[in-house]
Amino acid sequence: MLEGRSCLVSRVLPSSCEQETKWGYMNCRAGVEVEISSGKRRLESDREGEGGLRKTSKVCATEVCDTEERLSRAQFDRLSLSRSPVVGHSNNQRQGGDRSDMDCLINSIGRDMTINCLLRCSRAEYGSIASLNRSFRSLVKSGEIYKLRWQHNVIEHWVYFSCRLLEWVAFDPASRRWMQLPRMNSNECFMCSDKESLAVGTELLVFGKDLMAHVIYKYSILTNSWSSGMSMNYPRCLFGSASLGAIAILAGGCDSQGNILSSAELYNSETRTFETLPSMIKPRKMCSGIFMDGKFYVIGGIGGNDARVLTCGEEYDLTTRTWTEIPDMSPGNRGDAPENGMPAAAEAPPLVAVVNNELYAADYAGMEVKQYNKQTREWATVKRLPERSGSMNGWGLAFKACGDRLIVIGGLRAHGEGIIEVNSWVPSEGDANWELLGTKQSGSFVYNCAVMGC
Structure with a gap:
């Protein structure tokens, strides 16, 4: 009773x-x-x-x-x-x-x-x-x-993203239902700061800066509420990250003084603790992180005293606890400066995702999807991006793995209102067309996006 x-x-x-x-x-x-x-x-x-x-x-x-x-x-x-x-x-x-x-x-x-x-x-x-x-x-x-x-390997993948500051929605690709999350309760400083997001276990983590320091807000699907108070061992922003089940790895970024970091740490959502890992070979910020074949990879970013664009990646073996540098792993392979002449920091980190242990990237400039060949270490175009997936130098566009499919979330502004589209492609189906899973009236710019599998 x-x-x-x-x-x-x-x-x-x-x-x-x-x-x-x-x-x-x-x-x-x-x-x-x-x-x-x-x-x-x-x-x-x-x-x-x-x-x-x-x-x-x-x-x-x-x-x-x-x-x-x-x-x-x-x-x-x-x-x-x-x-x-x-x-x-x-x-x-x-x-x-x-x-x-x-x-x-x-x-x-x-x-x-x-x-x-x-x-x-x-x-x-x-x-x-x-x-x-x-x-x-x-x-x-x-x-x-x-x-x-x-x-028992019974996992559903839901997409969580924010198109309005402090507001998050979730989308279930299977049932194609939208879920509105409670509004985040934070100050204006956090609202206007650079933010990263990460879904691990049953938690959605949003990283940003408060008035005096870096802060982390956590949304739990168990309580349907936000909380704060967590802290990394080395607080940072503009880092690369990825999750695997109940753990996640965060690498690189920059500290509150703007110094580019090579440090990395592992977060365990079951114990809610951060563990310091061995540092990367190269310091880098604005990089991307993925898990592939049971190993963690950090790709691209900006590093060095002259803030150069890095084309290499690094592989972290969780068993040996060692980093290995991989040349030319960044899909852009842009060299010292972007082709359009803009500062390196003006462009988004590499838009990469892993489906069935295969690495894909979204080339927002060429509106293409590329696949990485692990043997030759080369990128090849496999598909066009959805036509209505606009971005600002890669910002505002989400490219994520969601189970056995790739998800592209983007939108356009029409008649003063933003419209977000969620498109899906299953690589195992070959050259199938993008499938439109859902649309929603919202802001047309995706600030943050994460996929939770549980």
């Missing part, structure tokens, strides 16, 4: 042009109880007050377990939901006559089978699942369900 608990639920808000899901909290009314009658379950609140609020909650199980006994949706709906017991603090015994096992979740099939089913539900449904009872809520809010998904 749920009594006065704050439950995480999803609210789908349709509009004329899109379906937007906002995650929020609502207080479950006293007296909410699960009733099982004639093979059906019903979640009904007390009818007193404000029109007799009534909600029905179902466990999403459209694609249930790959087990010997597959459960159909109808069968799953007929299963009895276990009600969480009230546990005494002193003697740890159940009270109120609840005879169900707290660890079973669904009594008819047991805890292990229940979790096996939930792993295959879309994580967009986990808010509703968490509202069923304490056991389900603990499974979701503790992050245990996401750890089990990683172990």
Whole structure:
């Protein structure tokens, strides 16, 4: 039985042009109880007050377990939901006559089978699942369900990006739904500073500068809220970064005095700690980071006393904890100065992404997609970028890997309003066309973008 608990639920808000899901909290009314009658379950609140609020909650199980006994949706709906017991603090015994096992979740099939089913539900449904009872809520809010998904290689990739300062949205390429995140609560100094973003584990990290120092804001999908207070061992900005499961590596950048750094550190989202790594061979800022074949790479950037454009990359082996320089790994290969004569710092870091351990890059000047040959260490054009993917010297355009596909997020301004487009291409499908996954009225400039896989 749920009594006065704050439950995480999803609210789908349709509009004329899109379906937007906002995650929020609502207080479950006293007296909410699960009733099982004639093979059906019903979640009904007390009818007193404000029109007799009534909600029905179902466990999403459209694609249930790959087990010997597959459960159909109808069968799953007929299963009895276990009600969480009230546990005494002193003697740890159940009270109120609840005879169900707290660890079973669904009594008819047991805890292990229940979790096996939930792993295959879309994580967009986990808010509703968490509202069923304490056991389900603990499974979701503790992050245990996401750890089990990683172990079983059940991963969904969502794109998080910001087209308006301090505002973030998420997009699910599978269901093509938009989710609005809570607004960041920060000062004007952070709003106007250079920012980097990184998704690792179940967290979205946004790095920037406050009045006096570098700061990190963290959004957690477990609590649907922002927090601050984290700090790197060597605070920096304009660095290269990438994540692999629950860990991420941040390398290079510059400190608060503008010095270009060669230092690197590893962030563990499970322990929420930063570990200092061996320094890179060359200091560099405005570089890009990727994971490929289980190793971390930093590509391009600006380094040296004369702020030269670096065409080399560096490979970090997590096992040997050593860096190796790789010549001509930057897709631009621009040499000492950009061809258009602009300062090196005016151009965006390399737009690179890895799909199935293959490295791709977006050439914003030539409007092309290039692929890197690991054997010859050469870049070759494989595709055109979507025609409406405009940018300002690479700024304002997002080029990311999202599972087995490449995602390009860009837009244009029409009639005073910005429109963002999300385009997708699956490299394994060969020369297929870009697929338009979604559009949204927003700012037409992508400030930051990150992909979370969990």
